[in-house]
Amino acid sequence: MLRGRQAECREIRSLLAAPAGKALLLHGEPGSGRSTLLAYAHRHGRGRRLLAAAGLPDEAMLPYAGLQRLLDPVLDGIGALPERQREVLRRAVAGEGCRDQDQLVLSHAVLGLLAEAAHDGPLLCTMDDLDVGDAPTARLLTLVARRLPQLPVVLLLTAGSDRGADAIPGRRLLPLDEPDSHALLAARRPGPPPPGPVLAGLSALAAGNPRALVDLADSLTHGQWRGVEPLPTTPPADGGLGRAYRGLLSRLPGETRRALLLAALAATAPAAPDLADHTDVADPVTLSRALRAAGDSLAALAPAEAAGLIRFTAPGGVAFPRSLARAMVEATASVTARRDAHLLLAAALDGTGARLRRALHLAAATDGPAPALATELADAVDDRADRSTAATALARAAELSDDPVLAASRQVTAARYAWQAGDPGRARALLHRVADVPVTSPTGGLAELLRGEMRLRCGSAPAALPNLLAAAGALAEMDRESALVALVRAGEAVCFCGDQYRYAEVARRMAALRRDGDPPWADLLTTLVAGVAATLRGDHAHGGPLLRRAVVFGDRLTSAAATPTALTGAAVAGLLVAVDAAAYRLADRAVELAADRGEVSLLPRALELRAMSEYWLGRHEAATQSCREGLRVARAAGQRSSAGVHLGLLAVLAAVRSDHDASLGHVAELGDVAVPGSRPHALAEWALALLDLVDARYADAADRLAALARPGTGRGQVLVQVMATPHLVEAAAHDGRHARARAALAVFDRWAGSTASPLRRALSARCHALLAPRGSAEAERYFRAALSLHPCDAATFERARTELLFGRELRHARRPREARGHLHRARQTFILLGAEAWARQSTVELRAAGESVGTPDPDAVRLLTGQQLRVAHLVASGATNQEVARQMFLSTRTVDHHLRNIYHRLGIRSRTELVRALG
Structure with a gap:
């Protein structure tokens, strides 16, 4: 099986099955599989006579040497050609060359010879490495390739590029994608496949080149293949x-x-x-x-x-x-x-000021210990240096050092830079060289911190926790800044794997490290951990003020003092106290800072928090874009765990807009990352529960969400369950299990009541309305309270959900006239947001309330993109272009551009016609 070359194989089979003559040039870098594809054609061209040759460097100066080898099996048919063609062809294959004015005659002679040979059956002619052999043969075969349609001949050529092959159909062999690279590596050697980080490291090293992947798989030692030794x-x-x-x-x-x-x-x-x-x-x-x-x-x-x-x-x-x-x-x-x-x-580079680059070149030309050069290399690295280059410099400085302690320190710092650059494989290789350094030393403590951080992002959060706690203990007296970071990461590991009961230990250790007069970033981290610990044990009266203080600290961090770790910590605090705009601002600042500094390893976490704040702000499309970017960076940087969180969030966001296929696709991509109890698993279950809710499988939805955590035990994904509580209450209320719903709502209420968030209070009121007796004044009072609390300029999806539920409640109470206004508003919002299933539910309710509601013309829906459809609906509802721009966070010019395209695609000229087209 040719991994990643299915399209090329299909095209080759199609050529071989066609009755008319055709040509194809396969071109790509060395190792891309050109010769392998020709061998594939040979195997599948059994019904055709084969003429095959390859360009040879030794014959590059011999005109038509390649042509002679290709045609040699059929040269006995040369006598059937017209005399002039016969003479020109004989001179060419005899090494006498061919005059420029006879080139066309020679091409017709070759075509005639192939036609004569094809009397006994169709031909397959292949020339590998066309650009390596003699140039006259290459020129002639391109002439012949353009004149094949009347002959039962398939001509397959390969070359490094398509230069000089104009008008010949060509296909460039692109690098293999990551799944195909992994499959090729796993299939290359018997036994179980290597661990994920090894597959990711080898794939990155080979850059999708099939031959490079094969060479790497064949050359690795058993230890490298199993991930216990550094990769090349x-x-x-x-x-x-x-x-x-x-x-x-x-x-x-x-x-x-x-x-x-x-x-x-x-x-x-x-x-x-x-x-x-x-x-x-x-x-x-x-x-x-x-x-x-x-x-x-x-x-x-x-x-x-x-x-x-x-x-x-x-x-x-x-x-x-x-x-x-x-x-x-x-x-x-x-x-x-x-x-x-x-x-x-x-x-x-002498005298240019490029100290680091000059020292790197000198180091590469130096053998043996060179302490002075090692010091020059290390001193040349600063915060402005590219992280990958800094890793190279410090790793080489370690090799040139004659002091083992100094060499180990430089090696660990090099590993840290490699990790920040998004290259965990290289970081592991560098750490492997200091495996014997005691954890209790400063260098050992920093190495243990890095191992823990990489395990948290790339592997197993439970396995990361011991590394992070050990690092915090070792660094507490020697490097308090790194010890604080280790404890923040330990807290993340606890929450990621659903063992929140262990957060108390992290908080206790963090409190012991706190000092009066700490700089703002340190105060932020210690305050954050104390606030999270209080929140996890349900003490919002104590945790809320601490978390709000952490948000203030984050906002006050100057450019010089800010770090992505401190800013993401402040963003976490903002989400936990429901100050969503501040959380977004802090997370976005963390994204920008990490990107500016080249700290790729911190980007996925910052993008995750930005996406979460965008979700609560009701900016679902923006959240989806943040998650897609986070997923891309996480995968490129080998962060499987972080990629799992982004996939889980993407599944939730797709489920919110009732896109079953996309949501289920993201859940399926999670694979073994979604360990039960972990955050990716909880997000996947939330997404599946939302799909259950859309499809009225209320019992299934309630069961999924109730299983996310076990309140009172400190186990499970408590924070995810709290976020999903409005959906849990809705599902349980529909299923008649009010006791379960009230238990979950009590936890949500204690949190929502400790915040100043109108949205959280609106969701709480909506939940109470759903649990009130049907048709009662209590239910109506809670629904109206929810609508008064819902922000008008944000989280419009949740407001529309409340309108839909209230409209349904009024219809069931035999008050259809009052219901219709709420249902109309809900339907309009869902259509604008592209939430088709919720729009359909609103339509059904409107019809049940006695209103005749049209559906959009299916042609309009098919012809417009999602963005264009939302613009069209807003305009059709009477909004001006400026109002559309404000609601969709676009410029007026962009709205104008969309509207022109909408008119063109629908073949209309006015807003009145647009209203009719959209039903």
């Missing part, structure tokens, strides 16, 4: 991919190879790259100086650009479109060539 940093230079690159490089002129190595060693990733962008760029000034010192110029790199290894960027820059190509250029060079190139680059 590049695919093996002596593997298939290394041989392919050596062959490619050997065909370049010597000065090009030297210049290309300089460019590869001078290239770095952008300072704050998108994790999906693997482009490495060489500094043009440094490269130009180094090339001049070597007696070369940028012009020497032209053959490398023609080979697809680099591309020139203005002005005078060089970029490697594939980081794997840059790595293989370096890996396949000799030790001497690399040392000379590093020294040239170091000299080029």
Whole structure:
């Protein structure tokens, strides 16, 4: 099975099954599977006679050598050709070449020869590595490929690029995605697959290149495969991919190879790259100086650009479109060539102020201990340095150090930078080298903190907790700042795995570390943990003021004092006391700060909190975008646990808008991350309960939500259950289990009553209305209280849900006229938000209340995007463009643009016609 190449295989089978002649060029980087796909075609072309050849470097200077090998089995049919074609073809395959004016004659001769051979059955002709062999054969086969439709001949060609193959159908072989990369790795060796972090690390290293994945899987030791030894940093230079690159490089002129190595060693990733962008760029000034010192110029790199290894960027820059190509250029060079190139680059950086880059090049050219250079490297790293580069510098400084204690300290700091850069595999490899350092030492304590943090985000939260508590204990007297962070992370681990009863121990340890006169960030963290502990034990009178104080501390942090950890802590406090706007502001600031500093490891958590605050603010689309971004970053950074939280939140958000397929898809993606009792599992259960509620499976919904936590025991996801309590009460009330609903509501009320949030109080009033006797004055009083409390400018979905439930209550009480106003408002809001199932429920209730309600024209719904449909409904309801812009958080210009597209798609010209189109 060719992993990740199903589309190419289908296309090949389609070509082989077609009666008419066709051609296809498969092109891609070395190791992308071009030859493998030709072998696939050979296996599936059994009904066709096979003519196969490959471009050979040794024959690149022999005109038509490749053509001669391809046609050799059928050259005995040359006598059937017209005399002129026969003579031109004979001269070409005999090595005499072909004049330019005879090129067309030669192509017709080849076509005629193939037609003659096809009398005995259709043909399959393949030429591998077309661009490696002689150029005349490549030119001729592209001419032939354009003239095949009248012949029963399939021509499959492969090359590194589609350069010079105009008008030939081509397919670029893209890198494999992560699931296919994982599947290829797991299938490569017998026995159980490697752990998730190993799969993720190898996939990132191979950058989706199939040959690199195979080489890595074949070369790993058993310990590396099982995740107990560090992974390599590049695919093996002596593997298939290394041989392919050596062959490619050997065909370049010597000065090009030297210049290309300089460019590869001078290239770095952008300072704050998108994790999906693997482009490495060489500094043009440094490269130009180094090339001049070597007696070369940028012009020497032209053959490398023609080979697809680099591309020139203005002005005078060089970029490697594939980081794997840059790595293989370096890996396949000799030790001497690399040392000379590093020294040239170091000299080029003299006097430029680029201390870190110069020291890195000097270090790469140095063998054995070099304490002075190690110190220079370590001193050159500061907060402005790219995290990945800083990790490289400190790891090399550790290798050059002659003091074991100093070397271990630098190694741990390098691991911390690698983790912050979003590379947990590299961080683990660096920590592996200090496994023997005692936890009780400062270096050991910091290493234990990092191990715990990585386990929390990437692996098992229960397993992370001992590491984090041990780190806090070891660092309490030596590095109180890190000890405080360790306890905050320990508290996160406790909440993630649903063992809230253990939070008291975290709070006790944190209280012992508190000092009078602490800086604001430290006061924030200690106050946060104390407030969370009080909230988890239900003491809101004590916890609420502490958490509000933590929010104030977060808002007051200056740019110099703020850290993503402190800001996310303040955002947590804001969510727990329901100051959603402040929580959003703090979380968004944490996202910006982590991105600016290149601290990728902190982004998923900050995005999770931003999404949660957006959910409570009723900005469901914005929350979905935050979660998608958080999921992408978490996956790219190997944070499986964090990815699970984002998938769970995405499932909840999809269920809120009654999108069954999307919600169930996100739940299915969770896999083994959703351990019962964990936060991802609780979020998934909340999402499934919402879908049950939409489909009127009230008993199932109530059972799911009641099982999220066991109040009074400190076990389970108490915070998630509290958030979902309005849905639990609604489901239990419909199912007639009021006792269960009242027990959950009592917990929610104690929390909501301690906040100043109108929304939480509105939800509480709605829950009490649902539990009041049907048709009673008490129910009506609570519903009206809820509507008066609901904010008008936020959380419009929850207000619409209250309108729907109140309208239903009034209809059941035989007051249809009063019900219709509430149901109309609910329906309109649901349509605007794209919550189709809730809109349908409102429509059903309106009809039951005696109102004839049309449905939107299905063509309109089909033709418009979700955003356009919401704009259309607002405009049809009478809103001006400025009012639409305010309600949807858009600019007026964007609304104008949407409206023009809506009119065009629906074929209408006025707002009146729009009203009719939308029913």
